[in-house]
Amino acid sequence: MEWQEVVIRLFKNKISLIGLILIIFFGVIAIGAPWIAPPSDPSEPYMVPRAGWGFEPQPPSSEHIFGTAEGQYDIFYGIIWGTRTAFRIGFIIVGISSFIGILVGTLAGYYGGWFDEVVMRITDIFMAIPFLIAAIVMTTILGQGLRNVMIALITFGWMNSARLMRSQVLSIKEEEFVIAADALGAGDFRIIFKHVILNTIFPLVIEASMRMGSMVITASTLSFLGIGAPEGYADWGQMISFARNWILGGEGNAIKYWFTVVIPGGAITLFCLSWNLIGDAFRDILDPKLQ
Amino acid sequence: MSKEKLIDVNDLATYFHTEEGTVKAVDGVSFEIYPGETLGIVGESGCGKSVTSLSIMRLIESPPGKIENGEILFNGKDLTKLNQKQMRKIRGNDISMIFQEPMTSLNPVYTVGDQIMEAILIHKDVSKKEARQEAIDMLTKVGIPLPEQRVDEYPHQLSGGMRQRVMIAMSLSCDPQLLIADEPTTALDVTIQAQILELMNSLKRQFGMAIMMITHDLGVIAEVSDRVAVMYAGKVVEYADVKDLYGDPKHPYTWGLMYSIPHIEKDLERLEAIPGNVPNPLNFPEGCKFNTRCQFATDKCRVDEPELEEVEEGHYSACWHVDKLEEQKAKQGRG
Incomplete structure (x- = not known):
């Protein structure tokens, strides 16, 4: 199937269209952040401005349309600039871990033998470690900060891609056109990049778009647990962690501080949902066998 | 050549x-x-x-x-x-x-x-x-x-x-x-x-x-x-010019194959086939590998493996009993 056709079908499918619109919406917000929420200090745009030093969150007002979180951090500003953080986390983690996974899986599947055995057993060892705990421990060791969160999530996030790619390569390398390329005198490098990877990449694209959402959630979880972004950094997980003391509401009113949870939570949910919708649509379009 | x-x-x-x-x-x-x-x-x-x-x-x-x-x-x-x-x-x-x-x-x-x-x-x-x-x-x-x-x-x-x-x-x-x-x-x-x-x-x-x-x-x-090599169980059993091979096969296997092709002139009730299957490659028989399916097989075939030998000029066959095959062909030719 050609790319144009994939794109046309993505737009024709209502579910994927919703996903696409959401992603485009978030994309516009991320790109337009400096205009939507102008930073007071342009040298540090990711630091959320504070409207005071009070402890209690303040409800939405004309000045702070989403209200302020604990410590008077402006929720609106945090959400807008947090979109950029979410995209950055998603693209970097998924991009690098998929790359590692594709490389490892392809080489293991293509060369086989003892190399495959060694590489896949290492992959198994990585898979045997509980993902979240491993990420927490590693981030703690490396030190707080988004960069270290990303390193930890990449380190423990490539195995599924590797396995998926390996299984794909194993089936495609028995295809006659790969043997035919070999019989034409093509080198390994050429066969892998021209004939193998292009014919096996689609499931990886699906998996990657599904993982975009979950990686952002995991990064937010680490921020929520206090080992992600530094305090005051525009990050959705951090915005939710500000709500930790206020989730149960106040005297006689359980939803008094709803905005501290619902707004950043909604942002994360919609972001993940949109990637999952696109992933689902990709799968429907690219893999008719799964329908 | x-x-x-x-x-x-x-x-x-x-x-x-x-x-x-x-x-x-x-x-x-x-x-x-x-x-x-x-x-x-x-x-x-x-x-x-x-x-x-x-x-x-x-x-x-x-x-x-x-x-x-x-x-x-x-x-x-x-x-x-x-x-x-x-x-x-x-x-x-x-x-x-x-x-x-x-x-x-x-x-x-x-x-x-x-x-x-x-x-x-x-x-x-x-x-x-x-x-x-x-x-x-x-x-x-x-x-x-x-x-x-x-x-x-x-x-x-x-x-x-x-x-x-x-x-x-x-x-x-x-x-x-x-x-x-x-x-x-x-x-x-x-x-x-x-x-x-x-x-x-x-x-x-x-x-x-x-x-x-x-x-x-x-x-x-x-x-x-131009020329043909007939293979059976990993070996060449007959090797000859295409005309010689089709006109006068010198190995029971080739002969059996020729015999199992339907001919448009002949009205047959049923097709002849070589009995049995190709032996399991993990466990080839001793001696001539065709002995389990060959009607001419003798004890010698079950012990010694025949080599390709020139039976006519440019016509090679790996069989101990080319003569028996010739007899059979002569009989059928008459019948």
Whole structure:
């Protein structure tokens, strides 16, 4: 199937269209952040401005349309600039871990033998470690900060891609056109990049778009647990962690501080949902066998 | 034939070491091909035809496969001794190969032009533009109409016969000296088969190459070959000129095969078949490997394995009882 056709079908499918619109919406917000929420200090745009030093969150007002979180951090500003953080986390983690996974899986599947055995057993060892705990421990060791969160999530996030790619390569390398390329005198490098990877990449694209959402959630979880972004950094997980003391509401009113949870939570949910919708649509379009 | 041999396979043995045991897929096969001739290799599934051809190309997957013994002299150079890099220069350039399934032997994500150009770009020092022109020329030579248009089409837009023509164009694009055709017509229907064989014959004359035609179809062999090697259970059991082989088979297996082809003149109630199956390659019988299915088998056949021997000039057979076969043929001729 050609790319144009994939794109046309993505737009024709209502579910994927919703996903696409959401992603485009978030994309516009991320790109337009400096205009939507102008930073007071342009040298540090990711630091959320504070409207005071009070402890209690303040409800939405004309000045702070989403209200302020604990410590008077402006929720609106945090959400807008947090979109950029979410995209950055998603693209970097998924991009690098998929790359590692594709490389490892392809080489293991293509060369086989003892190399495959060694590489896949290492992959198994990585898979045997509980993902979240491993990420927490590693981030703690490396030190707080988004960069270290990303390193930890990449380190423990490539195995599924590797396995998926390996299984794909194993089936495609028995295809006659790969043997035919070999019989034409093509080198390994050429066969892998021209004939193998292009014919096996689609499931990886699906998996990657599904993982975009979950990686952002995991990064937010680490921020929520206090080992992600530094305090005051525009990050959705951090915005939710500000709500930790206020989730149960106040005297006689359980939803008094709803905005501290619902707004950043909604942002994360919609972001993940949109990637999952696109992933689902990709799968429907690219893999008719799964329908 | 006093010409230089193009390829000379001597006592080739290719084994697969599997967990269940060693499979002797090819076990002491010898034959030679002269420039410009077609050697047919015929046999049932699993007799080692394809493994022989893959061994020549050194495309046996290793492990588990391994060329255990023998030499493959191509223009005097032993292919079994070359490293992968040297071998890559020969593949596609001096020896090329076409496969059984034209449906799967082209990469679905590239245009046919790209794929023909690939071979040209690997082996020749030409620009992309020149390679494209050569690809179009090749498509013309293999009889594809509107080559300028077809060159930009994807394999799924072509029919099976067309794809096989594209495969042939690909394999001949670097003007090889030897073309190995591994059941090139098996997946095609009969009329297309005839066209492809006709095409291969005419290209053979045009390019002056030799062809090694692998098939289980005796009709195909008769149509294109000059000489034929009949394989059974990893061995060549009969080796002769195509006319001699068809006119007067000297091995009970070949004879049985000939006998099992339906003839249009004869009105038969039922077809004769060779009883039994090809023996399990993990567990070949002692002695002559055909002894379990041979009506002439004696105790000698179950102990000693016969070697290929010249029974008539240029006609080799590996059988202890050629005389018994002759008697049987004489009897049937009378009856």
